[in-house]
Amino acid sequence: MYFVKTPAGQQAFKERHADLSPRLRSAFLLFDGNRSLAQVLEAISALGVGKDDILPLVTRGWLATREAGGEELQQPCAAPEDGSEVDPASTSRRYQQAYPMAVAITGGLGLKGFRLNLAVEAAVGYEQLAALAPRIRDAAGERAYGPLHKALFGAEAL
Structure with a gap:
């Protein structure tokens, strides 16, 4: 459904x-x-x-x-910060996995991260969320950002 x-x-x-x-x-x-x-x-x-x-x-x-017969929209594929390629077929899955994490991280920043949280909530697809990743890392720190980085880019190291 x-x-x-x-x-x-x-x-x-x-x-x-x-x-x-x-x-x-x-x-x-x-x-x-x-x-x-x-x-x-x-x-x-x-x-x-x-x-x-x-x-x-x-x-x-x-x-x-909504009827299930509609066409699926393809999100444009963004390259991660380290310059490696992301498989276009996996961007939707990565976005679905990373979005709740990004909202939780930025929501936990309180007033300090209010505008960033609004930007994350407005991110419609993988490309937009990936573009916010450096800002999330700067605001939240490496430790909190690590799992989000892995979910977005599939990489262990930052």
């Missing part, structure tokens, strides 16, 4: 509605009509969000179903 954000859902997100907790916000952003519910749940499994958490968003009218 594929879901898309409704205008009411986008408004609730924009207003930071109380029923849209930070972990649900991360999940909500991934519903673009191109990812199935199973794919989104897999991407955010580390956040502890399950199907039972998503269904109330549908009930409220913040998410609506």
Whole structure:
């Protein structure tokens, strides 16, 4: 089953509605009509969000179903900081895995990382998230950034 954000859902997100907790916000952003519910749940499994958490968003009218026959959008492929190539087929998977991590890291920075957190939440695809990686590393430090780097670029060393 594929879901898309409704205008009411986008408004609730924009207003930071109380029923849209930070972990649900991360999940909500991934519903673009191109990812199935199973794919989104897999991407955010580390956040502890399950199907039972998503269904109330549908009930409220913040998410609506989409027919599964649509074309998938291809995200442009960005090269990681070390100059190595990233397989275009893996960019979607990498983005889905790295996005919740980036939101958690920048959200944990408090006011210091507020604007960076907004930029991460606005990142629509792999390329945009990869472009924010150096800023996240500078703000959060090497230790906090390491797992995100691995998820984005598949590299152990920074």
